[in-house]
């Protein structure tokens with residue numbers, strides 16, 4: 001089934017190279033392709049490398065667990081970043097995550113974002129049948145760039161992690177586009193980028 005044209009995309013980038021990062025550029029290419037299908041597409045950009053979220057600490061986690069009317073001024077400040085990031089997710093019907101592989105995982109700023117948007121009772125809840133995501137009705141596309149090649153092997157620490165995380169919040173379907181072997185010579189890199197572009201074209205069609 002062809003997915004419906006999204007109205008509001010949230011672009012989450014995390015490359016240290018900002019807009020020049022390969023993951024950021026591929027994600028932008030995807031959104032540009034989508035915009036040709038739905039010119040009214042609205043895009044909200046959350047640049048996690050340029051404006052990194054604070055690491056989740058004990059005080060912030062305690063503030064998450066305190067009801068809003070009982071929070072101190074300091075606690076209100078502590079939850080503000082998280083509330084803003086969750087509002088961006090809620091407003092979107094498509095979430096595009098640009099995730100380079102750094103040291104065999106996701107960039108630490110992307111992990112910190114995850115720590116701020118996973119909130120019990122707000123973006124997921126526990127039930128007697130296990131956790132239930134509360135951000136349903138949103139598709140996700142993850143653009144993952146790597147110097148080496150790992151997709152489909154046990155060394156791919158990113159794909160199952162990101163898929164599990166976004167699914168835990170209720171997002172779906174979740175599609176991955178990998179550009180791999182970007183540090184394995186020009187030929188490998190060119191072929192990987194071409195293949196990623198083809199995948200993005202297919203997803204945007």
Ligand SMILES: Cc1cc2nc3c(=O)[nH]c(=O)nc-3n(C[C@H](O)[C@H](O)[C@H](O)COP(=O)(O)O)c2cc1C
Nearest residue numbers: 015021022023024100101102103104145146147148
């Ligand atoms: C700090 C850092 C750590 C990296 N660690 C890995 C790694 O563990 N595995 C890998 O295959 N590539 C690694 N790379 C290469 C990047 O994944 C690759 O250059 C990717 O294209 C970066 O995407 P970006 O341009 O969007 O930042 C690393 C690059 C940097 C800057």
